[in-house]
Amino acid sequence: MKTSPPPINLLRRTFQATVAIIWKDLAAEMRSREMLSAMLVFSLLVILIFNFALELDIKARQTVTSGILWATFAFAGTLGLNRSMAIEKDRGCMDGLLLAPVDRSAIYFGKAIGNLVFMLVVEAIVLPVYSVLYNINLFHPGLLAVILLGSLGYVVVGTLLSAMAVQTRTRDVLLPILLFPVVLPVLISAVKASQGFLLAAEWTEIAPWFNLLLVYDVIFTAAAFMIFDYVVEE
Amino acid sequence: MKTSPPPINLLRRTFQATVAIIWKDLAAEMRSREMLSAMLVFSLLVILIFNFALELDIKARQTVTSGILWATFAFAGTLGLNRSMAIEKDRGCMDGLLLAPVDRSAIYFGKAIGNLVFMLVVEAIVLPVYSVLYNINLFHPGLLAVILLGSLGYVVVGTLLSAMAVQTRTRDVLLPILLFPVVLPVLISAVKASQGFLLAAEWTEIAPWFNLLLVYDVIFTAAAFMIFDYVVEE
């Protein structure tokens, strides 16, 4: 009956839809700021708990900084991922997205980029706080690159799995269980690479972890992108 | 018009309602077992993550065991608390409870006892696993008493705050933020007391923390019990 639109047009429309989804998430968040503030406060709490649980002394701190940082990001991240998907699911909005005549990849990228932005904002606040609290200088370009890459890998898998988790009966609890073990390789390489930069290790020592992180990012992005279609349909 | 029922009767009815609420929570959980298994797997994950984040060596481990244990219980606990309240809120069931002609304390105790049961079950499984994983003997009557008391204090505050959290728009994320700072005194005294028992310290060393824990339990239970009324009404 109708001919399908030419591919170039399709690409532009996918891009527009992606932007629309990001805009919507940001607009809603700008209004309430609930997710960001929640993630933020939670991050600080996790740091506090670590501090109490471990009674970190100065020496220990040097070596575990990157571990604590990433554990914090991971926990705070699930909070954001869960909420971002719950918004879609609660009043059937996910159906609304699925009904729209846009490629599913637009939905995936829209949500993933939105999540990444939230995560980076939280990290941008937690990092200076952490470096003040523990009197450690964290502003090393290498470290920042690792954080970017690590967050990317985390969000890429997290968005996919949160889309699955919200569709189950146990949505409140399933996401961390699904996500953490799968994303652990990303986290570990991020921890190791960060540690390398923090302890000012040689690049040759850091490189394997850094590269591993890159490889994981690529693998996970490709896999998630290809699989997402199957996850959102009912 | 009607005379209010005699107090003895009221007490019995409050008790019956408490039992009914516990029965309902257990029945729903027995059907799906989702909450318990989720809390369990999550606990193991937290232990794993801690381990990676901290790369604990044997010496460090001895001193931080109790910290890690309690952090694990705290994180897994929020999962359970959140879900247990979400069940009430999702389809307006909380309104259903509030409409029933029972004392609010029945609702509070019903939910709190149910939560405590779930938490204890999880701990009963995590403890032996932990003691194998870290090669530490955890079966010390003193330690078990501390765990019981600590969980009690945690759940008592947690139930109250989760009832508040689910009523906000940010229910997915608010609970840990509200709960952790408030319950920190309980957690800290529990950590200290546990550590004392684990390192086989003198009772005189443990006693202050143990007593503090007891005091907190009493204070929190009394406070939560009195405040709950205000929390559940709109």
Place this chain on the structure above:
Amino acid sequence: MIVVRSLVKRFGLKAVLRGLDFSVEPGEFVALLGPNGAGKTTFLRILASLTRPSLGEVKIAGYQLPQQAAEVRRLLGVVSHLPLLYNDLTAEENLRFYARMYSLPDETQRIGEVLELVGLAERRRDLVRTFSRGMQQRLAIGRAVLHDPEVMLFDEPHTGLDQDACEMLDTVLREVAARQRTVVMTSHDLARVGDLASRFDVLSRGQIVASIQRSQIDPDQILAFYRRAVEK
């Protein structure tokens, strides 16, 4: 039975109810009409002691709300926009739970009756999560009448019900009215309430702007009456 004086309810800056006066005699069946967003649900929630009024006096059966809410609750049966049911329990277990909360005597028999009444006897052992919208609404009605309350507050109870269920509900309501129970029901279906209610009140602009007994109005005239009241 119900006396409300100069009730005010605000959400933030916006006043939804603005000095509303309302009273119901025992045995009356009041249909509460009003356009979308008029505040009907808000009003019923206040009567059910689920929401606190900002200002004003609310009395049910001589008890003051919200202070004496505990005494009032026993008398109330409520159907709200949400079903108030547990997804992970079966139809029967849901009713059993509420029966215990109301400490009903011989609960099993009463539950059987109610399930029969709302036409879910066959599905009694199915989880509520698998019910269709109308089936959930049926069960919600069963839950509301389980303890045979003296005052029923029904918020659009016909929502999602099919023909049979609507008739079931109408039968329930008639039988309840015949036993001198008090009913306050909101609805947008004027034809339906015209047959049921003994009084029609219109809630608009935060107040009861019109009220009329069934004896004083022709059933066909209800729509006209409603329009006049709303547009005034």
Place this chain on the structure above:
Amino acid sequence: MIVVRSLVKRFGLKAVLRGLDFSVEPGEFVALLGPNGAGKTTFLRILASLTRPSLGEVKIAGYQLPQQAAEVRRLLGVVSHLPLLYNDLTAEENLRFYARMYSLPDETQRIGEVLELVGLAERRRDLVRTFSRGMQQRLAIGRAVLHDPEVMLFDEPHTGLDQDACEMLDTVLREVAARQRTVVMTSHDLARVGDLASRFDVLSRGQIVASIQRSQIDPDQILAFYRRAVEK
């Protein structure tokens, strides 16, 4: 426009749709009737490509579902039991978002039109979370007709609407029908659909058990027709 052949949908053990056959010509307005739990919602969700059929063939505008769902979606406007709206956006922002998802040209103008149409122009800057049930339903309808779809799938769209809104919806539906759009609408309000639809289909026991054109039936007879079909 819509052709469905021996459609089967199972949930676990239970077959909800059991070899359903159904077809709609362009410009037809089909009222889908049926008791609670008959599978109307399930069927509409399959047509909307939101649920996959277990077996059987579904074609809309010549495209096969679920394989060619992407091509079909542009043509569909859907109202479901849930409003599909974002609580934290205003009415206007919700529509703007969907306008962008459908890449409408001059979105601002169209949004204004639609808000006017559903009577929410005054509340355009209010967050959806503060809307009453009926107001949300109005906006949901606005969302569904925003891109002027060729096929409309409406699941009990009159739910929660007041008199004015119902009339608004009826006007929309009539105008849409006049422009030869295809409509499939479920409803339990037989009086209302009697005025609107051009064909009445009854879904029961997993199949379309009866179907009749409006020209062949007296409006008063619809209830009897429905009862006969269901009880057969």
Place this chain on the structure above:
Amino acid sequence: MTPKPRLLAVLDTVCIVLFLIAVGLVFFYAPLERSMGQVQRVFYFHVATAWVGMLGFMVAAGVGVVYLRTNHSLWDIVGLAAIEISLVFFFVAIVTGSIWARPAWNTWWTWDTRLTTAAIVELIYAAYWMLRQGIEDAEKRARFGAVYAILACISVPITFASIRLLRTIHPVVVGGGDPNAEGGFSMTPAMRVTFFYSLIVFSILFVDMLWHRIRLGQLAEKVEQLKLKLSA
């Protein structure tokens, strides 16, 4: 009901015989390792079960891809079967490792990279199982299962590679490691024979069990279909 295929019956017997031979080889043919003594004999089954576990996880991922392509429920059954069996085998590998670790490293567990990655893999597939529990719709359960199996398999090679890429206390024997590592050793020819023989036997055992489990899954599906026919 389809009778048990002849080939499967033969395979069962072959498996039992091969397995008994393997036990015999382990205890009577393979020489006693010098430094560790009897406990080293657990090695043959430790590696074999771990190998079968990892094999099954990879198979499940491959089958997952096929399922997503074809949407045929058989592939879901195969995937689930592979993961269930592997979950058990891999658990046995961890337990035997623990048994070995007790004398070799003087602890049941230590946070070595190999052990940790193995624990993670076990947890991932426990999560897989929980994911399936949480979904009612069979088709969706299958789809999500396949998706997760694909994502999960990325962690399996890491477990395998961990001892070869990183410094761990867990010994590497195949592919030349450091025989001086704590608990490490180099295989004598007799050990080598026993080792590879165990690997092959366990692989056959896996195929046999997989076959059984698939048949079980298919029978379960058939039972569902029969029940469905009855209820229809």
